Amino acid sequence: MSHTLKIGLAGLGTVGISALKRLVSMQTNIAEKAGLAIDVRAISARSRTKDRGIDLSNFHWYDDPVALAKSDDIDVFVELIGGDSGSAEASVRAAIEAGKHVVTANKALIAKHGNALARRAEANGVALNFEAAVAGGIPVIKAVRESMTANSISRIYGIMNGTCNYILTRMEEEGLSFDECLKDAQRLGYAEADPTFDVEGNDTAHKLTILTSLAFGTEIDSESVTIEGITNITSADISAASELGYRVKLLGVAKKTQTGIEQRVHPTMVPKDSSIAQISGVTNAVVIDGDAIGSVTLAGPGAGGDATASAVIADIIDLARGLEVKPLGRPVEALDPFKKSEIYAHKGGYYIRLRVNDLHGVFASIATRMAEQEISLESIVQHKKRSKLKVDAELKGTGKHQDIILITYETTENRIHNAIEAIKQDGHIVDTPQVIRIARI
Ligand code: NDP
Numbered sequence: 001m002s003h004t005l006k007i008g009l010a011g012l013g014t015v016g017i018s019a020l021k022r023l024v025s026m027q028t029n030i031a032e033k034a035g036l037a038i039d040v041r042a043i044s045a046r047s048r049t050k051d052r053g054i055d056l057s058n059f060h061w062y063d064d065p066v067a068l069a070k071s072d073d074i075d076v077f078v079e080l081i082g083g084d085s086g087s088a089e090a091s092v093r094a095a096i097e098a099g100k101h102v103v104t105a106n107k108a109l110i111a112k113h114g115n116a117l118a119r120r121a122e123a124n125g126v127a128l129n130f131e132a133a134v135a136g137g138i139p140v141i142k143a144v145r146e147s148m149t150a151n152s153i154s155r156i157y158g159i160m161n162g163t164c165n166y167i168l169t170r171m172e173e174e175g176l177s178f179d180e181c182l183k184d185a186q187r188l189g190y191a192e193a194d195p196t197f198d199v200e201g202n203d204t205a206h207k208l209t210i211l212t213s214l215a216f217g218t219e220i221d222s223e224s225v226t227i228e229g230i231t232n233i234t235s236a237d238i239s240a241a242s243e244l245g246y247r248v249k250l251l252g253v254a255k256k257t258q259t260g261i262e263q264r265v266h267p268t269m270v271p272k273d274s275s276i277a278q279i280s281g282v283t284n285a286v287v288i289d290g291d292a293i294g295s296v297t298l299a300g301p302g303a304g305g306d307a308t309a310s311a312v313i314a315d316i317i318d319l320a321r322g323l324e325v326k327p328l329g330r331p332v333e334a335l336d337p338f339k340k341s342e343i344y345a346h347k348g349g350y351y352i353r354l355r356v357n358d359l360h361g362v363f364a365s366i367a368t369r370m371a372e373q374e375i376s377l378e379s380i381v382q383h384k385k386r387s388k389l390k391v392d393a394e395l396k397g398t399g400k401h402q403d404i405i406l407i408t409y410e411t412t413e414n415r416i417h418n419a420i421e422a423i424k425q426d427g428h429i430v431d432t433p434q435v436i437r438i439a440r441i
């Protein structure tokens, strides 16, 4: 390697263009920190003519990122295209086989192909760095992979998707609709190219599986995550939760159990005074429970061009400094196969919202069905507000509806299921029941 680290950068979108601008504007400062000049030699994107707010004429242009990845003129290939297949996958594979170090922010790619890519990177003696892939600007990969190696980690969890947390925060604080908030998240560059990955929970799952591997020394297994997104969370749930002293958050949780490892992503109601409830907007927070450290929380911007570029550039600087770590913290051969825990038993209460016919006795009948399943209720609230559905029903002359909101004490998913089935059989429910787990974490 010469006294310059030569970079090829593919993808000039939200993250790519922020990274490029920062590498150029901070060139001297970065060189001083890295001990080596860092020079972007070549770039690639789909459109050569798009105005990206920066003069690109000094960089060699490639229409094909795979050709850029193999170029003799680069030492490091930076992949900021996205997606777990197509050009992103092909160019990363090509770079590794051509003996180039790789830096990527692509969690979908690492979640799906991380084991194989890490194996090839090791075989070719190159680095595969992906700090930006999890929790944007928070240095959580380095923390778990390098700074916490003296620990036996028992659990890792948190808010790992900026888009979802941004949506849930604004729905609660400003009473905006889901769609309005999602549009803003897209405009601000937080959302994935296909935002269903964010709101359906897949993006959190990708990040969680990467952290699981680093925390527990297992192969990445993206097939065994239980995933529920936030698309079914309504303004009614958010305001009811708020009235009852809770906030809704999309959490990713990975935990060691006696039978294996549990990986799950789902909306969770957390008490308003808990530390995780304070994480608002695009901010992410990851909590790591280790035997030596106790519990460590890392919080910071989880998405956005500049915050993510910060992590991308840190990975490049590590390479300039000669810091190379096995991509998954240890040789792939030394990773344990992933063993999924047999059952997931939620320990905690539940929030249940039932839209029911507004008839005499329904309230009491629901309470009875809950009691039959030995479910104790912390609170039961009748919402007398005129919901849109209620108005629609009245107009159609089909009767009156109301929301009944129940907060249970600790019980099992099975008992909740049985109680709801019985209430359905009683013919009281007019819409799909909403059930959200409550966690006191
Ligand atoms: P964008 O959609 O904003 O940018 C994608 C870029 O890739 C565009 O410049 C596009 O070109 C280019 N591209 C697409 N297909 C090709 C191709 N076949 N050949 C060459 N270039 C191509 O994505 P982001 O910047 O938001 O995300 C990039 C990566 O970073 C993704 O893996 C994402 O998951 C990850 N990430 C994103 C974060 C964020 O906050 N946005 C945070 C953390 C990670 P063109 O501009 O010409 O269309």
Ligand code: HSE
Pocket (backbone or CB within 6 Å): 133, 134, 135, 136, 160, 161, 162, 163, 164, 190, 191, 192, 198, 203, 302, 303, 304
């Ligand atoms: N779409 C992702 C998010 C980008 O909103 O968290 C950061 O990984």
